[in-house]
């Protein structure tokens with residue numbers, strides 16, 4: 044059970060004082076009855092709440108997809124560089140963090156949320172969540188090198204990298220799918236087969252695809268279907 048004013052505030056209907064005013068004015072109903080008391084307790088799972096006639100559905104957590112631009116660090120705080128959390132400041136959510144890290148010069152899909160449990164599951168090495176990268180390299184990748192990347196290469200860790208998938212888009216641009224997240228993994232894998240990465244962009248993670256309509260720096264909330272996709276299959 045939650046206080047009605049707290050729930051409305053969390054759902055970004057307005058600030059606490061605005062919400063209190065709106066309640067007094069009779070703009071909020073619970074199960075069809077107007078409720079004016081801010082401290083009124085609601086069951087966020089079952090009670091039907093409306094604000095100015097529109098339903099307010101309670102979501103415990105928020106989920107955003109960010110097209111991370113190059114030059115921004117995947118952190119919540121940094122003394123010198125711009126962070127991905129700063130890019131989402133206008134959302135009004137102050138407790139968002141990135142699910143995993145992309146290098147400063149890497150672009151693409153970064154999930155931003157306040158759901159620590161989901162982040163933990165997606166990042167767990169045991170879950171083998173698929174991440175797809177579009178990789179630009181200076182020389183054409185041979186079929187033989189593609190097979191080496193797929194079978195596992197030595198990047199200086201205890202074991203070879205896990206099996207990966209390679210799709211050669213055109214010689215100098217490939218799609219690499221991996222299920223691990225070692226530090227600089229893609230760059231190190233390409234280096235292991237004698238290639239230098241010149242551009243790197245994550246295009247999918249855990250079945251969630253980067254929205255092609257999002258310019259670098261752009262973000263949007265995930266749809267209910269996308270939330271189901273990202274939450275599914277990792278239990």
Ligand code: URA
Pocket residue numbers: 144145146147149226227228229230231243
């Ligand atoms: N692999 C890398 O080398 N860099 C990234 O940012 C992500 C994967």
